[in-house]
Amino acid sequence: MNKTSKIYVAGHNGLVGSAITRRLTDLGFTNLIKKTRAELDLLNQSAVESFFAKEKPEYVFCAAAKVGGIWANKTEKADFIYQNLEVQNNIIHFSYKYGVKKLLFLGSSCIYPGSCPQPIKEEYLLTGPLEETNDAYAVAKIAGIKMCQSFNSQYGTNYISVMPTNLYGINDNFNLESAHVLPALMRKFYEAKINNQKQVVVWGTGTVKREFLCVDDMADACVYLMNHYNDSKIVNIGTGKDSTIKELALLIKEIVGYKGELSWDTSKPDGTHQKLLDVTYLHSLGWKHRIDLKEGLTTTFNWFVQNYQHIRK
Ligand code: GFB
DSSP states (O other), X not given: OOTTOOEEEETTTSHHHHHHHHHHHHTTOOOEEOOOTTTOOTTOHHHHHHHHHHHOOSEEEEOOOOOOOHHHXXXXXXXXXXXXXXXXXXXXXXXXXXXXXXEEEEOOGGGSOTTOOSSBOGGGTTSSOOOGGGHHHHHHHHHHHHHXXXXXXXXOOOEEEEEEOEEEOTTOBOOTTTSOHHHHXXXXXXXXXXXXXXXXXXXXXXXXXXXXXXXXXXXXXXHHHHHHOOOSSOEEESOSOOEEHHHHHHHXXXXXXXXXXXXXXXXXXXXXXXXXXXXXXXXXXXXXXXXXXXXXXXXXXXXXXXXXTTSBO
């Protein structure tokens, strides 16, 4: 990409898309195309075709997706599989038809088998059954990876796919039903603190482990790989470190400054036991994360407090 390349960031208002947009802007890229959902419905095939035919972007970051935490994934499987398949099919196909030079597709660490060896290497894809809570979302994302690889193989396109671990950061979704664990707990502890509640309810057993990457690091990795990576092989993006949900909860509690108790709602699902990404391949490509969990959480919490009235909740 050069600074005047025409770049379409699909999903520019979301957690990842907004971070990619910030990163590109900070680096001096001046020709970004952004379309809100009202301006371009990515589920609408003919609208997406008209958009690509008219705008002819050179580079596409495919960060538009229906995403959510464990509860949303478990209870809205039809929406997760349908919307994600539709959106990515439209973007990937019309990128090919209208000559996009390069596309980056965002997958997810939940594409890997539910109980695969840890840390998870890229080659474990499709070696076992998916985890039950997010299999619909995972199947859509696996289809996206295969779309990119198939277009590369049949039509010689340059579409790359990256698999982020659990992401967090500014512009996250803080809705308690649909959020991921980190923003949900940040909001719960903060509201418990300001409302003097004695207890915060945390879902599951707290024993399962997750790896968390700040979305600003993720955006940096995406821009780096768009500039330096040209291969169909998927790339894991993570920190290589994980923590239990209990450790995460205690860290957020400390950062928020909440003094009450935790209680565990074990009627809620734990999900997969562990999904720690092996980032050896990513490191060999010359990129490593910079923001550790405590620093990222502190920055996110400061943003959360300042923007509390306007956050997605
Ligand atoms: O982040 P999360 O919703 O999704 O939940 P996954 C991670 C763990 O945190 C689970 C526990 O064991 C939850 O039970 N948890 C504790 C909570 N308290 C809460 C809470 O208040 N809210 C939430 N949401 N969880 C998602 C997938 O899986 O990860 C997606 O469903 C996607 O497909 C995403 O891949 C990255 O990490 O289990």
